[in-house]
Amino acid sequence: MKPVATPTDPSGPQLVSALAGRRRYRWPQLQRAEAAGQLLAEHLARHRFGLRLPRPRLAPHDVVPYLLAQATRAPELLNQRGYLARMVAFDPAEGITDEGIVPLAWFVDTDGPPAVAMAVEVDGSNEHHPVVYLRQGGSVAEHVLPGGPLPDFEGSEHRRALAAVLAGVL
Secondary structure, eight states: OOOOOOTTOTTSHHHHHHHHHHHHHSHHHHHHHHHHHHHHHHHHHHHTSOOOOOOOBOOGGGHHHHHHHHHHHOHHHHHSTTTEEEEEEEETTTEEEEEEEEEHHHHHHSOOSSEEEEEEEEOTTSOEEEEEEEEETTEEEEEEOOOBSSOOOOSHHHHHHHHHHTTTTO
16 A cells, blocks of 8 residues: 655645646746747847847738738737737848847837837727837837727738838838
8 A cells, every 4th residue: 555645745645736737727827938038038149149040031012911910819919918029120131020029118219220010909998909119210100000809900901001001111
């Protein structure tokens, strides 16, 4: 017969029960924490240590649907509304590049080549709005696109609105 563990025994059933609960109930939080750590490490590598990571290039006609798809489905943007944004840079030397998820405050406060950051925010009536931050000529302009109760931004209304905002850089 197997001996029964006491409540103070760290190898007892309480530990096993706690680990099972953590796996069952905390997995989404752990995934978000892991993603946040990865974003922070990448941000520090690029902006504190000057490491240039390879970035995917986008064709001009792919920028609008890509940003709207990110605003609709990217878990980083939906879980960290108003804090994180998807950045696309318009560098004449490198072309149009997806710069990944960046802290929104960093994008607004720093200079750089023309770029756009797409974030998702919620207003006082609980409507989700994609918000476009366009950095051009040393300043950043904020453009709030039409919203709704659900984060579904891939319709024609949003495509037209975002294309009008990006007309000067595309």
